Amino acid sequence: YDMAMIVLIIAILTTLFCFLSVASTLRFIFSKQGWFWVLPFIISAIFLYLTIDPLYVAATQLDGNSSEFLLSFDRSITILIPLIIVFLWYMMIVVFRYALKLVVPDNKYMEETMRNLREARYLQKLEYRKYMKSLNTLRKRDFIVDESSGNLYPIEWVMAFDDQRAT
DSSP states (O other), X not given: OHHHHHHHHHHHHHHHHHHHHHHHHHHHHTSTXXXXXXXXXXXXXXXXXXXXXXXXXXXXXXXXXXXXXXXXXXXXXXXXXXXHHHHHHHHHHHHHHHHHHHHSOOOHHHHHHHHHHHHHHHHHHHHHHHHHHHHHHHHHHHTOOBTTTTBSSOHHHHHHHHHHHHO
């Protein structure tokens, strides 16, 4: 039973590292250096596909009655080889990512342009709010209801309209 549990843990770790490598390469495909990550993504997906079957076998034979989990030196080494290979593959992906970040420089012009654009949009939003606030105060001041005459318009406008009609 203990050997079956160890095999299951190793199979889970192998599948986990494969999943992490697939997820990492998939995320890196959508970065600036995306075309570098197509082949590693395909290799990682193949590794993940290959590790699902041993995980299924280890999980279904967890009862310990199977004679497949007999311990021998050769058997214990062959169980660890896929885990070591997949772990080294994942570490290679991580190192390759940092190497690409060092070699491929960031586009400073694009970053500064985007930062300036965001700052301009923020300032535009602030100015628009200030403009709308001052416009609303002007509208409130100009369109106060004259309670004595019941007009909705300023008295100067009414006088100008009457003068215009008279001529």
